[in-house]
Amino acid sequence: MLLVYQKLCIIRIIRALKLWCLFNMILSYVIFSYVIITLSRFIRIFYIQRLSIFKLKFSEKKNKNIHEKGEKVLKKIESKISKNIKSFPIKSSGSDNIDSFSNEEIKIGDFKISDPNHYFNKLNSIINKKITIYYVIFPVTALIIYYVILSLKDWENLKTRCINERIKMSVPKLILNLVVIIHSIYMIYQAFYKQKWDKELRKEYVAFVIVIIFCSIFMSLTMNSVFGDIVFKYRIYIFQMITMTVHVMCVIDPLINIFIHSKKKQKLVLTEEEFLLRLTDTNFKEQVKDITTQTFCIENLLFFEAHYDLMNIIIKYYNKKMEYQYKKMGIQVQIYYTKLN
Known part of the structure; x- marks a missing residue:
């Protein structure tokens, strides 16, 4: 009963204000940008995890190479002891060189890396620059351009008071949600089976995908008046509340936890x-x-x-x-x- 009462109060406030359609469009854009930022975070986690696995495999193989080099050095010492050679130089003039390992092929699962140095630089470039450009700046800019074009075409209508966003404004959301849902099949497989993400990160990503699926289905059904006229009228606010909740859980909450942990007295290690x-x-x-x-x-x-x-x-x-x-x-x-x- 309390939730129903709160919902009715919110609806009455929105109905009383009857904000401009332009305001609803801006609200929709700002909140949906949070979805894009949250998505970019999980994509960055995927590549950081891949980089961590690469570093581990690279180190294991290089350590093996170093141990083999060390064994060769020790064997040479033993052979020279047996031959009673007066001195032994620590550097050998042989053709084998530890540094040459950096260009050797590495295999991670079914994935072969022919040039580890190039692969390492490429992953760093993706994590530090390309994700921000292609998964944040580009889609946010595309949304701005799309909404500006619609605003110029329907300026008079946007100045009228309404309690919801227009249907044309919802199209980018549905398209991006569909992309996220299809992409999540691969990401979930990586998170649970291949890369084996941390438990908290897996929980956050699954919650993110479930909310995206729910919102997409909810919006589609609402557009066809399945839930009645009231839900149809106020669908934008229901959608945005759910989206904001996921953003807080996946982005804001971890930052708060990091801040709290940094202020706590560290345990003995x-x-x-x-x-x-x-x-x-x-x-x-x-x-x-x-x-x-x-x-x-x-x-x-x-x-x-x-x-x-x-x-x-x-x-x-x-x-x-x-x-x-x-x-x-x-x-x-x-x-x-x-x-x-």
Whole structure:
């Protein structure tokens, strides 16, 4: 009963004001721009997730290459120890080079990347520039042009008082909603099965798609007077209220949570040494990989992994070097005593 009473109050206020049709058009444009911004956010998440997965796979393969290089170096040290060579240079003159790996082909699932450097730069360009241009600026500008043309053609009608937007104003919404619904089939597959987004992000995207589907069906049925004249008259406000709710949930709420989290006192975390020690556990390492990939901070884990692997290679190298030095000293002592005798 309370909801019905509130709805009737809103309808009476709108009916009493009878705003210009131009105002309803502007309201529709501003609110629908939020849908475009929300959509661009999820597309950016898709590409950021793809970039995180690429960084992880690239790092794993490069680490494998570095380990193979390190093993070759250690084997050369061992062979030179056995041959009693006086000195051993850390740099080899062989044809194998770690840096040459950057142009090697990488396979992520069924997708092959022939040039990792170009692919990395391309993803960064999409995330930082192209999404804003093609998914925000371009559609918003197209809507402005469309509404300006309609305003010039129907200026006299737009100055009249009405409680709803004209049917021509709803056409861009229905077209974009249809594009979002078709595109969501691929995005949901990526979010749940391939890229495996964070739980909160999946929930937000599914809610976004459900609302878009509901609003599209609702608008189409309302245009055919399925729900009666009252709903037909005030459909714009019902649609905008639902759209604003989704925008708040998907964009505004995460920003508020980030702000609150930044002001909270941080809990005690592992030190660098403790974290590196925990990384030796394979299960813990895989869990950290999943979390960092989903939360777009894979670089932090890669840094610790690279630091840990580098330290191991250096320790192994100097252990072999010391072993060689001790053996060399032993041989020299043996030669000295042989000469004395």
